[in-house]
Structures are given as structure tokens and as C-alpha cells.
Amino acid sequence: MKLTKLVLAITAITALTAFAGVSAASAAQYKSSSSPVNLTGSQASKQVWTVDGQSASCTEATFTKNGLATPANEVLGVVPSYSSCTTFGFGGGSVNMGTCTYNFDTPNAGLTANSDIACGSNTGGNGTIESGNGPIILIMMVFGGECVVQIASQKDKGTLTFVNNSPVTGDILVKAAFSGLTAVKTVDNGFCPLSGTGTVNNVTYSGEFGVTGPAGVNLEVG
Numbered sequence: 001m002k003l004t005k006l007v008l009a010i011t012a013i014t015a016l017t018a019f020a021g022v023s024a025a026s027a028a029q030y031k032s033s034s035s036p037v038n039l040t041g042s043q044a045s046k047q048v049w050t051v052d053g054q055s056a057s058c059t060e061a062t063f064t065k066n067g068l069a070t071p072a073n074e075v076l077g078v079v080p081s082y083s084s085c086t087t088f089g090f091g092g093g094s095v096n097m098g099t100c101t102y103n104f105d106t107p108n109a110g111l112t113a114n115s116d117i118a119c120g121s122n123t124g125g126n127g128t129i130e131s132g133n134g135p136i137i138l139i140m141m142v143f144g145g146e147c148v149v150q151i152a153s154q155k156d157k158g159t160l161t162f163v164n165n166s167p168v169t170g171d172i173l174v175k176a177a178f179s180g181l182t183a184v185k186t187v188d189n190g191f192c193p194l195s196g197t198g199t200v201n202n203v204t205y206s207g208e209f210g211v212t213g214p215a216g217v218n219l220e221v222g
Contacts, residue, residue, distance in 0.1 A: 027073070027106055027107070027108060027109070028106075028107040028108060028109055028111060028221055028222050029070075029071040029072060029073055029106075029107070029221070029222070030068070030070060030071065030072045030073075030074075030075055030104070030107070030219075030221055031070050031071045031072075031219070031220045031221070031222065032068075032070040032213055032217055032218065032219050032220075033216075033217050033218040033219075034213070034214075034216075034217045035068075035069050035070040035071075036067045036068055036069045036070070037067075037068050037070060037213045037214070037217055037219075038064075038065070038066045038067065038068075038213065038214060039063075039064065039065040039066075039068060039075075039078075039211055039212070039213055039219070040062070040063070040064055040211070040212055040213075041062065041063030041064070041078075041174065041209040041210060041211040041212075042061070042062055042063075042209060042210060043058075043059075043060065043061040043062075043207060043208065043209045044173060044208040044209055044210050045207055045208040045209075046058070046059055046207065047061045047082060047095075047205075047206075047207035048204075048205070048206055048207065049095065049138055049203065049204070049205045050203065050204045050205075051088075051138065051149050051183060051185070051194060051200065051203050052185075052193075052194045052195045052200065054088045054089065054193050054194060055086075055088070056085060056086070056087040056088060056093060056095060056138045056140070056149075057085065057086055057087075058082040058083060058084055058085040058086075058095055059084045059085075060082070060083040060084040061080060061081065061082045061083070061207065061209065062080070062081050063078055063079065063080050063081075063102075063209055063211070064078070064079045065077065065078045065079065073106045074103065074104060074105050074106050075103070075104040076101075076103050076104075076118070077101045077103070077118070078101055078102040078103070078104060079097075079101050080097055080101070080102060081097065082094075082095040082097070087138055087139060087140040087147065088138075088140040088147050088192065088193050088194065089140075089193055090140050090142045090145075090191070092141075092142070093138070093139055093140045093141070094137075094138075094139045095136065095137075095138055095139075096136065096137045096139065097136055098119060098120075098134030098135055098136060098137060099119050099120040099134035100117055100118065100119040100120075100134065100135065100136050100151075100152075100153070101117075101118050101119075102115055102116070102117065102118070102158070102176075103115060103116040103117075103118050104160060105156075107160075107162060107221050111161065111162040111163070111164075111221055111222070112159060112160060112161050112162070113159075113160045113162070114156045114158065114159065114160070115156075115157075115158030115159065115160050115176065115178070116153070116154065116155045116156060116157070116158070117136070117151065117152075117153055117154045117157065117158070117178075117181075118153055119134055119135055119136070119152050119153045120134055120153075135150040135151055135152040136150065136151040136152075137149070137150050137151075138150075138151075140192060142191060144190040144191055145189060145190030145191025145192050146187050146188075146189045146190060146192060147185075147187060147188060147189075147192035147193075147194055148185070148186045148187035149183050149184070149185050149186070149194070149203075150183065150184045150186055151181055151182070151183045151184075151203065152182075152184075154181055154182060157178050157179065157180055157181050158176055158177065158178040158205070159176075159177050159178075160174055160175065160176055161174070161175040161177075162174060162175075162221040163175070164219075164220050164221060164222065166210070171210050171211065171212050171219065172210070172211045172219050172220070172221055173208060173209075173210050173211075174208065174209050174210070174211055175208045176205070176206060176207050176208070176209075177204075177205075177206045178203075178204060178205040178206070179202075179204045180201060180202060180203075180204075181201075181202075181203035181204065181205065182199065182200070182201050182203070183199070183200055183203040184198070184199050185197045185198055185199075185200065
């Protein structure tokens, strides 16, 4: 009986050790050939938000993260900026990020990672608007019409896919896809094509951008 228990104990320890090894192997990191590193991203495809089936799209976007110590398990506080936007069918609109940034969570061996929207001190909320935490604001304003949509902190609503060495050596292509975002439609007047004011939970965001470092610095997720 004692021998049987010993064999079972050894088997359990071996299994746990193997599982831990698999778990460790399944994680990847954000790496650079020089650390710390300043990262810059520029869009590789149109950035599109969708609310009530209506889109707010921007043809110019930048993403920055300065002073990242690598290798890193996650990248917090990626600062986006959007311009040249057409919101809900009308040009001249805006996507204002307020205090909101993106968090890139730990990537797996398949080079995908979850992503959060983090606004102000609220880094993982449920989509409610909190005072002082400057939500993302999508605005359409034309003569006789106005739309305003606010999106606050939300955790694990995005999926990031990374492609190394694209488009040139040292660059990383990031493909972002967010779904099930909670948003508050605060204004729906005149020509605004949204379906009234109130809270919705099916907002999406998608876009691609290439990330580079300073000249001569190579970047990799792996």
C-alpha cells in the first residue's frame, strides 16, 4: 500500500511538472534588441468602430509606448491617436481617446494576446462611465445632426494577433479586433443614424498597425 501511494505521488508530481513546463512554454514575450525602447505604431489599415451597425472610421492613426523595458510580459499604456475620421456617415467627425490607452496582455505561443481599454485610473471596468476617467468619445456633428458615443475602461474585450518581420525586418504587424464593447450613446439628434440614446453592449473596433522602434533596433513577439 505504501509503495502504491509513493508511485501515485511521484506520478502526480511528474504530471504537475510537465504541465508547468507546457504552461511556461506556451507564453511568449515582447522583445527588442535594445532596452528600454520607444515604440511607434502607424496604421496599416483603416481603423473602424461600429455602433448600431453604423461605422466611425479613421484613415490616420498613431500608437506610441515610450520607455518599455524588454523582454516584457505585457505592454501597458499604449497611447493611440486617431484623425481624418468619418463618423456615422459624415466626414469631419472625431474619435477622441480622452485618458484612454490600450493594454497588451501576455502573448501566447500562437502570437495572440488579449487587450484592454484602460481609461485614467480605471484599468479594468465594466464599461460604465466614471467621472475623471475620460472615456473614448466618438462624435458626429453636422448641421441638424449630432451623435455622441462614449466608451470607458473594459478588460479582455480585444484580441491582438502579431506578425513578426512585417512589412520589413524588425517591424511587427498588430491586428486588433475588439467585440462586445459596452458603450453609452449620450446624444442622438437630427441626422444621427444611431438607434436612440442609451447603453449598448455590441460595439466593435478593428484595425491593423505596424510597430517599429528606433533605427537599428529589432522588435519581436516570441
